[in-house]
Amino acid sequence: MNYLVGIGNHFESEAVPGALPKEQNSPRKVPFDLFAEQLSGTAFTAPRSENLRSWLYRIQPSVTQGTFRPLDGATANETRATPTQLRWDPTPYPNGPVDFLRSLNLIAENTDSSFRKGCTVSTYTATAPMESYFYSADGEFLIVPQEGALLLATEMGDLEVHPEEIAVIPRGIRLQVQLPAKKARGYVCENHGAPLRLPGLGPIGANGLANPRDFLVPSAKFEEKRGSLEIIAKFQGRYWSAPIDHSPLNVVAWHGNYYPFKYDLRKFNTINTVTYDHPDPSIFTVLTSPSEVIGTANLDFVIFPPRWMVAEHTFRPPYYHRNVMSEFMGLIRGAYDAKGTGFVPGGGSLHNCMSPHGPDAETYYAAVKSDDNPQRYENTMAFMFESCTPFRVSRNAEESAQKNYLDCWKGLKADFKRP
Numbered sequence: 001m002n003y004l005v006g007i008g009n010h011f012e013s014e015a016v017p018g019a020l021p022k023e024q025n026s027p028r029k030v031p032f033d034l035f036a037e038q039l040s041g042t043a044f045t046a047p048r049s050e051n052l053r054s055w056l057y058r059i060q061p062s063v064t065q066g067t068f069r070p071l072d073g074a075t076a077n078e079t080r081a082t083p084t085q086l087r088w089d090p091t092p093y094p095n096g097p098v099d100f101l102r103s104l105n106l107i108a109e110n111t112d113s114s115f116r117k118g119c120t121v122s123t124y125t126a127t128a129p130m131e132s133y134f135y136s137a138d139g140e141f142l143i144v145p146q147e148g149a150l151l152l153a154t155e156m157g158d159l160e161v162h163p164e165e166i167a168v169i170p171r172g173i174r175l176q177v178q179l180p181a182k183k184a185r186g187y188v189c190e191n192h193g194a195p196l197r198l199p200g201l202g203p204i205g206a207n208g209l210a211n212p213r214d215f216l217v218p219s220a221k222f223e224e225k226r227g228s229l230e231i232i233a234k235f236q237g238r239y240w241s242a243p244i245d246h247s248p249l250n251v252v253a254w255h256g257n258y259y260p261f262k263y264d265l266r267k268f269n270t271i272n273t274v275t276y277d278h279p280d281p282s283i284f285t286v287l288t289s290p291s292e293v294i295g296t297a298n299l300d301f302v303i304f305p306p307r308w309m310v311a312e313h314t315f316r317p318p319y320y321h322r323n324v325m326s327e328f329m330g331l332i333r334g335a336y337d338a339k340g341t342g343f344v345p346g347g348g349s350l351h352n353c354m355s356p357h358g359p360d361a362e363t364y365y366a367a368v369k370s371d372d373n374p375q376r377y378e379n380t381m382a383f384m385f386e387s388c389t390p391f392r393v394s395r396n397a398e399e400s401a402q403k404n405y406l407d408c409w410k411g412l413k414a415d416f417k418r419p
C-alpha cells in the first residue's frame with residue numbers, strides 16, 4: 001500500500017494525475033469535472049496550530065444521499081458508574097457473520113450529551129466485511145486491533161492495520177471496514193474531545209516516544225460503485241441510516257491536514273529510568289487529546305511495549321496506585337507485568353477515578369524477591385485509555401465482567417514488623 005509519511009503535515013494526493021487543482025481550493029471548474037468539498041475538523045477560526053481541514057475533490061459531493069432514519073434498536077446504551085474495579089475476558093466472536101460496526105460492544109463511556117468531550121470504549125469482533133459505509137459525527141475512532149487485520153477503506157484512501165498497529169479515523173470521515181482475515185477482534189476508543197495529537201516532549205527534547213515520521217497516511221483512491229447502497233451515521237449516540245446510490249469513497253484527489261492515519265506501536269521510542277524508581281506511565285503516551293485543563297487529558301493513549309527494565313533497588317512492576325484519572329486497559333499480546341493470570345490478550349480492565357489497583361499478589365511477591373539484573377520484558381503489548389472523567393459502564397459489560405477479579409489482591413498479607 002502506498003502511504004504518505006508523517007503526521008501534522010499538509011499533504012496532497014491524487015489518484016488520477018492532474019485531478020488536484022494546483023493554484024486554489026475551489027476553482028470555478030475543478031479538473032475532470034470533480035466537485036470540491038471542504039471537510040473541517042476544527043472550527044474555521046481555530047488557531048493555525050490547531051486548525052484541521054482538508055479539501056476533497058470527488059465524483060459527486062456528499063450531499064447526494066437520502067434522508068437519515070434511526071436504525072432499529074440503535075438507541076443509546078444504558079450505562080452507570082461504579083467505583084468497583086472490573087476486568088473482562090476477551091469478547092467472544094459471534095457465531096454468524098457480523099460486520100465491524102454491528103459487532104461493536106460498548107464497555108464504558110464518559111461523554112456528555114454534546115459528544116464534544118469524553119470518550120466511548122468498545123470492543124469489536126468482526127466476522128464479515130461491511131457492506132455499508134459509515135461515519136461518526138460524535139468523535140474520532142481510535143482503533144486498536146488485537147487479532148486479525150482490518151482494511152479501512154476511507155474517503156482519503158486505504159489503511160491496512162494489523163495487531164500492534166493502531167489507526168485513527170477523524171470525526172466525519174466516511175469509511176468501510178473490510179476484513180482481509182476471516183475475523184478480527186480489537187478495541188475502539190471513540191474520542192469525543194479535541195483531536196488526538198502527539199504529546200509535548202518537554203525536557204525529553206525534540207525526539208522520542210512516537211516519532212512523527214512513523215505515522216502513515218493513505219494516498220488518494222476512489223471507487224465508482226453504484227447501486228442501492230447505505231450510509232450509516234453515528235450522531236448523538238444513535239445510529240442513523242440513509243440510502244445512497246453511489247459509493248461515498250469517491251474522492252479522486254485531496255489535500256490538507258485532516259486525514260486518517262496509522263502507526264506501528266513497535267516503533268515507539270520507549271523512555272524509562274536508568275537509575276531508580278519509575279517515571280509515571282505518562283512517559284509511555286503515544287497520543288493525547290487535551291482537555292480545557294492544562295496537562296489534564298480528555299484521553300491519553302498509552303502503551304506498555306517490550307522494553308528493558310534496569311531500575312536498581314526498585315520495585316519494577318507498576319506501583320500500587322489510586323488516580324484522579326480513570327484507566328481502561330487492554331492487552332494486545334503476551335502478558336502485562338502487573339498481572340500473573342486473568343488478564344489475557346483481548347481482555348480488559350477498568351479502574352475508575354480513585355479506585356485502587358496494582359500488581360496482583362503473585363506478581364508482588366515475585367518482584368520483591370527479584371534481583372537488580374537487567375531484565376527484558378519481551379512478549380508484551382498492553383495499552384491504556386486514560387481519561388480525566390470517570391467512566392460509566394454498560395449493563396452488558398458489568399454483567400460480563402470477571403466475578404473474581406478482586407481475589408487477585410487477596411493474597412497481599414499484613415506482614416508489618418514493628419521494630
Ligand SMILES: [Fe+2]
Pocket residue numbers: 321323327357
Ligand atoms: Fe494506574
